[in-house]
Each structure stands twice: as C-alpha cells, then as structure tokens.
Amino acid sequence: MKKVYIAGPLFDDHERKYLEEISAILEKYSYDTFLPHRDAGLVKGEFTLETKTRIYDTDMENLKSADIVVALLTGRDVDSGTSAEIGYAYASNKVLIGISANNIKVLNNFIWGLFNYGKNIFDGLEDFESYIENLNN
Numbered sequence: 001m002k003k004v005y006i007a008g009p010l011f012d013d014h015e016r017k018y019l020e021e022i023s024a025i026l027e028k029y030s031y032d033t034f035l036p037h038r039d040a041g042l043v044k045g046e047f048t049l050e051t052k053t054r055i056y057d058t059d060m061e062n063l064k065s066a067d068i069v070v071a072l073l074t075g076r077d078v079d080s081g082t083s084a085e086i087g088y089a090y091a092s093n094k095v096l097i098g099i100s101a102n103n104i105k106v107l108n109n110f111i112w113g114l115f116n117y118g119k120n121i122f123d124g125l126e127d128f129e130s131y132i133e134n135l136n137n
Contacts, residue, residue, distance in 0.1 A: 006019055009074070029132050043055065070099065098120060
C-alpha cells in the first residue's frame with residue numbers, strides 16, 4: 001500500500017476540511033494517508049519546545065516514509081511550511097501531486113516547476129480524484 005503525506009496550510013477549519021477531503025479520496029482508493037493535523041495534532045495553547053519537537057518529529061518521520069506527497073497549493077502564496085515539505089519531497093525523489101483548489105492567483109513559478117512543470121497540479125478535487133482513479137485502473 002502506498003503511503004501519502006498530505007501537506008497544506010492548517011490555519012482554519014476550511015483548510016483542514018479540504019485536506020481531510022483529499023485524504024478521504026486517497027483512502028477510498030486504498031492509500032495509507034498521513035494528515036498532520038489529524039495524526040500529529042494541532043498546536044493548542046502554549047507552543048512549548050516539547051510540543052514543537054513532538055509535532056516536527058512526527059511530521060518528518062511520516063514525510064520521510066511517504067511514497068507520495070500531495071500538497072494543497074492555495075493562498076496568496078504557497079504556505080511556507082507546505083513549501084518546505086514540497087522541497088524536501090522533491091529532493092527525496094518522491095512523487096509530488098498538487099491541488100490548486102481553483103486558486104485565482106498565479107502559482108509561484110518555482111513551485112509550479114517542481115510539480116513536473118505543472119503537469120501534476122490539479123484544479124480541484126474532481127480532477128484530482130479522476131487522476132487517482134485512473135492510476136488505480
């Protein structure tokens with residue numbers, strides 16, 4: 001079973017829900033997913049050294065072991081944490097898949113290039129699911 005790390009901003013309920021929808025699509029096709037806010041937790045209250053270390057170590061362990069990284073590429077600019085995860089995945093020769101969620105802003109050209117010159121970026125969940133379904137047929 002392929003393991004998928006799902007990267008994306010976690011700043012509000014909308015972003016987290018969208019990431020959960022990405023995970024549900026992948027799980028429907030029998031992928032093993034790691035979703036940072038679900039599986040490592042969200043920072044609530046004081047952001048202590050212990051909490052920061054635990055979350056980072058859990059995220060990094062799962063990023064290292066992933067076969068595929070799916071990244072949500074939304075906002076005025078791609079989230080800095082998401083960008084770091086994308087860079088790590090690219091340098092580690094992992095399969096990268098992006099979802100722009102029909103973002104109205106032009107995507108950073110360097111980020112675009114890391115996703116096979118934009119060929120591995122999908123506009124929304126329907127296009128993403130069609131791609132995943134085709135991979136499994």
